[in-house]
Amino acid sequence: MISTLASLTFRALLNRRRTLLLGLLGGVIVVVAVVYRLSASADAEALDFTGRLLANFGVAVLLPLVAVIVGTAALGSELDDGTIVYLLAKPIPRSVIVFVKLAVAWLVTALLVTLPILLAGVIGSGGDPGLGIGYGLAALLGALEYTAVFLALSLVTSRALVIGLAYVVVWEGVVAGLFAGTRIVSIRQHVLAVADALTGDGGVASELDLRTGLLVGGIVTIAAIVLAVQRLSTVELRGETG
Amino acid sequence: MSTLSLTGVSRWYGNVVAVNDVTFKVGPGITGLLGPNGAGKTTLLHMMAGFLAPSAGEVRLDATHTWRHPEVYRQIGFVPEREAVYSFLTGRQFVLASARLSGVPDAEAAAGRAIDMVELRDAADRAIGGYSKGMRQRAKVAAALVHDPPTLILDEPFNGMDPRQRLSMMGLLRAMAADGRTILFSSHILEEVERLSDRVLVVVAGRLAASGDFRRIRRLMTDRPHRFTLRSSDDRRLARELLAAPEVEAIELRDGMLSVRTGDYGALTRSVAPAAQRAGVSLLELRPADESLESVFSYLVRR
Numbered sequence: 197m198i199s200t201l202a203s204l205t206f207r208a209l210l211n212r213r214r215t216l217l218l219g220l221l222g223g224v225i226v227v228v229a230v231v232y233r234l235s236a237s238a239d240a241e242a243l244d245f246t247g248r249l250l251a252n253f254g255v256a257v258l259l260p261l262v263a264v265i266v267g268t269a270a271l272g273s274e275l276d277d278g279t280i281v282y283l284l285a286k287p288i289p290r291s292v293i294v295f296v297k298l299a300v301a302w303l304v305t306a307l308l309v310t311l312p313i314l315l316a317g318v319i320g321s322g323g324d325p326g327l328g329i330g331y332g333l334a335a336l337l338g339a340l341e342y343t344a345v346f347l348a349l350s351l352v353t354s355r356a357l358v359i360g361l362a363y364v365v366v367w368e369g370v371v372a373g374l375f376a377g378t379r380i381v382s383i384r385q386h387v388l389a390v391a392d393a394l395t396g397d398g399g400v401a402s403e404l405d406l407r408t409g410l411l412v413g414g415i416v417t418i419a420a421i422v423l424a425v426q427r428l429s430t431v432e433l434r435g436e437t438g
Numbered sequence: 439m440s441t442l443s444l445t446g447v448s449r450w451y452g453n454v455v456a457v458n459d460v461t462f463k464v465g466p467g468i469t470g471l472l473g474p475n476g477a478g479k480t481t482l483l484h485m486m487a488g489f490l491a492p493s494a495g496e497v498r499l500d501a502t503h504t505w506r507h508p509e510v511y512r513q514i515g516f517v518p519e520r521e522a523v524y525s526f527l528t529g530r531q532f533v534l535a536s537a538r539l540s541g542v543p544d545a546e547a548a549a550g551r552a553i554d555m556v557e558l559r560d561a562a563d564r565a566i567g568g569y570s571k572g573m574r575q576r577a578k579v580a581a582a583l584v585h586d587p588p589t590l591i592l593d594e595p596f597n598g599m600d601p602r603q604r605l606s607m608m609g610l611l612r613a614m615a616a617d618g619r620t621i622l623f624s625s626h627i628l629e630e631v632e633r634l635s636d637r638v639l640v641v642v643a644g645r646l647a648a649s650g651d652f653r654r655i656r657r658l659m660t661d662r663p664h665r666f667t668l669r670s671s672d673d674r675r676l677a678r679e680l681l682a683a684p685e686v687e688a689i690e691l692r693d694g695m696l697s698v699r700t701g702d703y704g705a706l707t708r709s710v711a712p713a714a715q716r717a718g719v720s721l722l723e724l725r726p727a728d729e730s731l732e733s734v735f736s737y738l739v740r741r
Contacts, residue, residue: 197538200539204527204535207526281518282539282581284489284508285515287509287510290508429506432490434451
């Protein structure tokens, strides 16, 4: 039952042209690292540049963009087109549907984000795997938090993609930059806190310490999962003709 | 054997009442849910299938509430009206996935049987995205009955099917009903319901307008006065001739047309041409004025 649900979700996600385009976006960070490496001078500069590349592009752009598209589509696309009825008409606990959908969305996001970050980190720093692994692991955790939030959002509103993008651009990009107090509820800062701790402040420093980042990130993830299960248990299908 | 029961069920969306205080039971056999588009059929079916919470009243399958009890889907097969399916799957994969998600022990064999039942074997290994509307409909039905549920709920199941497929699907539903299953299907086409089910529920504007034996309801429908409009080369002469016919209750001449009211639909259609011949006028047009389903339903509501 679980493998069928996972394979349906996986195929539905990979069948979308949008998801495949995101693979290309992951390629961009690797290409930038390669180009930089070919023209780089000193190793210290290379580490600094690679750190900034992974933080400013990998964590700030690639991760949330992939997560918002994959996370909102994992259940949201079935809600939009009505195929969710084929899952809801089955004797499967709603919590299982949410967990499986989240696991697949996390896996797809991780594949599309963590691998390019890891590769770009290793290439950009001239073979040193430290930065790539640190940012890759942080992105792996961040992918779970982001996809959980965006999956829950797709069960709350039919405009989850727009609202998710607005959150990433406006809240994480602008508001969290202007007002330090809001950074505690910025997923990007949670990811950077983990990356900081793992790489020793390579790249862009986070405003949060590791403990706060993990604690708030964990609470947000659990709250999003609970909300998603609760929403899916009470989701109503109205049909087209009344 | 299972029974779906609705007790005092209403459903509203904001200020709009979609279903208004409906009570009925559906037992084994085929029951048709009949009503014009927008009457509340889909809302009722979705409440019965546990996809919508009733705003008031309760919906049960035997002793279990259908809302928020996923376990009830071991007993229910549901065919939605919406055409959307997983278009990237083949028909066989779709039915097989449905069997596995329903926890059927030998899913492959069950999927094969369901595909054969709806006569989809030849197309089963093609992607559903390339199916015709009728083929999709059959794939949906196969997916709904793959776990052999005692209750089958179908929302407009004959949409998009050609006459041969319709007959075959009707045969399938009859066979399933003969096995003691409870089958409820909705339709806005009177003839479909008439051919398939003895018992009907007629819904108009969210209310249950009539329920029970179809022949009795049909009689109510045929007892009502019918109205025809007529055009001929000399309407006055034709009107004089028609007034002598016992089945004609009233004739009006308005807007250059004759409007004829009768209590006997069949007798009037048979007597118009001879009357025109006797009057020596050419009949240009004869048309029933109020034969839409809506007018039939609103007549039932008034009674």
